[in-house]
Amino acid sequence: MPLKKTNIMIKGSLYFSYTVILICFLFPLFWVVSLSLKNRQEIFAAPPRLIPKEIAFSNYAHVLQNTSVVQYLFNSGKIVIATVLLTLAIAIPAAFALSRLTFRWKREFLLIILMTQMISAVVVSVPLYRFFSQVGVLNNFYVLVIVYAAVVLPFSTWFLKGYLDTIPNDLDEAAIIDGCNRWQTLRKVIFPVSVPGVASVTILIAVQSWSQFVVPFILLDDSRLYPVSVGIVNLQSTQTSVTTHYLAAGSVLSILPVIILFVLLQRYIISALTSGAVKG
Amino acid sequence: MDANNNMTINHAEKKRGSWRSSPLLWLIPLIAVLAFVFVYPIFQIVRLSFTDANLIDADFDYTINSYIRLFTLPGFYQMLSTTSFFVFFSVVFQLICGFFISLLIVQGEKFKIKGTVIVRTAVLVAWAVPGVIIGIIWNTMYNETDSGIFNYILSFIGMGPQPFLSDPLLSLLSVTIANIWRGTAFSMILIYAGLQTLPSDVIEAARIDGANAIQRLTRVILPILSPILLINLIIISIDTFNTFDMVMALTGGGPGRSTEVISLSIYNSIFNKFNMGEGTATAVVLLFINVMMTMVYLKVLGRKDK
Numbered sequence: 185m186p187l188k189k190t191n192i193m194i195k196g197s198l199y200f201s202y203t204v205i206l207i208c209f210l211f212p213l214f215w216v217v218s219l220s221l222k223n224r225q226e227i228f229a230a231p232p233r234l235i236p237k238e239i240a241f242s243n244y245a246h247v248l249q250n251t252s253v254v255q256y257l258f259n260s261g262k263i264v265i266a267t268v269l270l271t272l273a274i275a276i277p278a279a280f281a282l283s284r285l286t287f288r289w290k291r292e293f294l295l296i297i298l299m300t301q302m303i304s305a306v307v308v309s310v311p312l313y314r315f316f317s318q319v320g321v322l323n324n325f326y327v328l329v330i331v332y333a334a335v336v337l338p339f340s341t342w343f344l345k346g347y348l349d350t351i352p353n354d355l356d357e358a359a360i361i362d363g364c365n366r367w368q369t370l371r372k373v374i375f376p377v378s379v380p381g382v383a384s385v386t387i388l389i390a391v392q393s394w395s396q397f398v399v400p401f402i403l404l405d406d407s408r409l410y411p412v413s414v415g416i417v418n419l420q421s422t423q424t425s426v427t428t429h430y431l432a433a434g435s436v437l438s439i440l441p442v443i444i445l446f447v448l449l450q451r452y453i454i455s456a457l458t459s460g461a462v463k464g
Numbered sequence: 465m466d467a468n469n470n471m472t473i474n475h476a477e478k479k480r481g482s483w484r485s486s487p488l489l490w491l492i493p494l495i496a497v498l499a500f501v502f503v504y505p506i507f508q509i510v511r512l513s514f515t516d517a518n519l520i521d522a523d524f525d526y527t528i529n530s531y532i533r534l535f536t537l538p539g540f541y542q543m544l545s546t547t548s549f550f551v552f553f554s555v556v557f558q559l560i561c562g563f564f565i566s567l568l569i570v571q572g573e574k575f576k577i578k579g580t581v582i583v584r585t586a587v588l589v590a591w592a593v594p595g596v597i598i599g600i601i602w603n604t605m606y607n608e609t610d611s612g613i614f615n616y617i618l619s620f621i622g623m624g625p626q627p628f629l630s631d632p633l634l635s636l637l638s639v640t641i642a643n644i645w646r647g648t649a650f651s652m653i654l655i656y657a658g659l660q661t662l663p664s665d666v667i668e669a670a671r672i673d674g675a676n677a678i679q680r681l682t683r684v685i686l687p688i689l690s691p692i693l694l695i696n697l698i699i700i701s702i703d704t705f706n707t708f709d710m711v712m713a714l715t716g717g718g719p720g721r722s723t724e725v726i727s728l729s730i731y732n733s734i735f736n737k738f739n740m741g742e743g744t745a746t747a748v749v750l751l752f753i754n755v756m757m758t759m760v761y762l763k764v765l766g767r768k769d770k
Contacts, residue, residue: 191575198572202583205565209586212645213593215613216601230610231619274493281490293491295762300502302758304706306727307747308501310734311508314519334501337494395594397709402731413594417713420600428604435597442592450585457588458657 213439219432220244227428243433253434255408256415257441260394263411266325267332267393268386271340274333276382279344280370284356294342301338309402316403323406331399336389343388347381348374384456387449394442412438506751513744519734530741539721540746547726550640551704557644558700559693562651567681569652570659584656591649599713602642603629606714629715632722639711639723646710647703651696658692659685691764698761705753726750 214234219227220243222236247253282294312331316322351374359369375382397413404410407418419434446453513531517524534540565587572580590598605613606628615625628638662685670684686693708727711717717724717732724732727750733743 194571195575195577198568198575198577199579201568202572202579205568205583206586209590209645212598212601212605213589215605216597219604228609228611231616232611232613274497277490278494281487285487285490287487290487297494297498298762299755299758300498302702302754302761303502303506304708304727304747304750304754306706306708306730307509307751307754308505310730310744310747311505311512312501314512315505315508317519330497331501334497337497341494391592395592395709397594397596397712398727401709402735413596413709416600417596420713431600432604435600439593439597442594443589446589446592447585450581450588453588454584454653457653458660 213443216432216435219429220436222429224427224429240429243429244437247430247433247437251419251430251434252407252410252415253412253419253437256410256412257438259409259415260411260413260438261441263325263329263332263400264390264393266329267336268389270329270333271336271389272382272386275337275340275344275385276375277370278341279348280366280374282341282345283348284353284366294345297338297341300334305335305398306402309398313402323404323409325409328400328403328409331403332393332396335396335399336392340385340389343385344378344381347378347385351377384452387445387453388456390445391442509744509747509751512740513748516741517744518740519738530745534742534745534749537742543721543724543726543729543746546636546722546724547705549636550643550707550723550725551701553640554643554647554704555697555701558647558651559697561644561648562653562696563655563693565648566652566656566659569656587649587652589649590646591653593646595646595707595709596713598642598646599710599715602638602645603714606638630719632719635715635719635723639714642714643704643707643710647700650703651700654692654696654699655689658689662688691767694764695761698757698764702754702757702761705750705757726753 218234218236221239221241222233222243223238223240226233226236226238282290309331313322316324316327321327355373355377356369359373364372394411395413396411397417400409400411400414401417404414407415410418416431416434416438420431512524514526514528515524516527516529565583569580569584572583593601607613608615608625608627608630610616610625612625612628614628618624618626627634629635666688667680667684670680675683706727707725708731711723711725711728712731715723717728721729726746730743730747730750733739733746737743
């Protein structure tokens with residue numbers, strides 16, 4: 185067979201498989217958007233309609249006005265920003281030390297950090313719930329953020345350490361000869377050149393913390409503090425007031441920030457994930 | 465090389481008479497947070513599992529009754545086999561789907577065809593959607609009435625309405641399929657990263673030697689990728705054992721306890737049945753699974769380093 189013809193065949197079958205993959209992965213999202221725009225009759229229509237006959241934007245208005253979804257979104261935003269800041273403040277110096285200093289037990293220390301990453305959040309949340317309720321800090325925002333940060337700290341530290349390892353030591357040397365101490369070296373020389381790595385890890389922390397469910401589900405019982413993940417489950421369980429189309433609209437609202445972030449930053453996210461992946 | 469560079473720095477520091485570098489100051493915040501959120505609770509949960517404590521009171525006595533009761537409950541083994549089914553099929557199919565999708569994307573990039581970025585993004589979006597939302601979405605798609613979309617699609621191929629979420633066995637399958645959808649992106653991205661590092665001259669050499677596409681895949685690409693596949697396998701196994709949010713929102717563990725995976729079982733025992741002993745003992749079982757799998761992981765990483 186001539187080369188040109190095989191090429192066309194390969195391209196054709198690639199396009200075909202891309203279509204199948206796209207349908208598989210986008211259909212559930214399409215479906216929830218479709219549900220969120222249906223009115224009550226169409227929710228129960230049999231057979232189901234892919235695209236609603238009448239687009240009911242009023243579902244969104246209803247959800248925004250009559251449920252706490254806006255509050256939940258706001259809470260999630262607050263938690264995510266605080267978690268990102270706290271995690272970076274802890275992980276950057278730690279990663280710098282793990283990348284630049286030589287000390288005993290370094291390898292063991294790195295492995296222990298890695299191990300904490302593997303521990304189920306349910307397992308640690310139960311004793312924490314008990315402890316927090318005894319000392320009276322359940323529903324405390326700052327304590328909650330510390331737990332959120334702890335969940336993402338292991339991979340953030342590993343990721344940043346890996347990134348700093350790729351920055352040549354000559355820079356440190358030059359800074360030290362110019363009279364910087366270690367802290368100044370990090371602040372004035374290393375940090376500015378590691379902004380891309382910090383940006384990548386920020387995205388990963390933000391996505392993970394936005395999705396975080398177990399920690400707030402167990403450690404919060406004041407619904408005014410719920411992040412959107414717990415808030416939506418709460419809406420789901422109070423089904424008398426919320427029917428499917430409203431639940432769908434709430435779900436769409438709660439994934440919209442992540443999806444927008446994703447489509448805008450997808451190139452950086454891919455490189456963040458792949459560079460993290462290769463480091464293991 | 466690393467040691468060399470560090471030596472020069474130490475040398476420079478000594479020459480300037482600056483302070484000797486101790487790592488402790490840099491690491492203390494990290495150590496404090498991890499000790500507080502991981503080390504202390506792990507110690508506590510193991511201790512609590514050997515007591516008759518409840519969720520609130522501070523007093524308790526030591527006993528091993530929780531374990532004796534747990535290991536004699538038939539429900540415990542039922543839950544373990546539910547979890548095993550869920551983990552095994554999730555992991556196998558996430559790995560297979562992730563592998564083929566990344567292979568297709570890399571192929572597409574080679575032919576410079578449009579759409580690779582869209583496919584990549586679409587798969588990754590599934591990974592970014594919070595687990596509870598995935599549970600809710602799939603719950604609506606599995607709707608068993610005439611307005612359910614999956615049953616509508618199945619009706620075209622004459623497979624009639626299926627009790628996706630009310631039949632014990634089928635519901636476990638339904639949960640597993642939703643989880644495969646969710647987790648494929650992670651495997652895809654890891655394998656995609658691995659495929660980028662593949663030396664193209666080796667594959668070219670195999671092609672010149674007359675290896676066809678399937679031979680190149682099984683004899684060249686797979687062996688080179690095998691360390692990454694193994695690491696991927698372990699990470700997603702641990703992740704799947706720890707799954708809670710998606711199942712919680714999709715079935716809540718039901719019908720009955722047929723989709724109650726291990727972390728859901730811990731939660732239900734403690735917070736719904738108020739059975740602290742059973743819950744903490746189950747948590748220690750999960751902890752044991754986590755630690756065992758991590759050991760395997762570290763072993764594999766150590767081998768890769770050499």
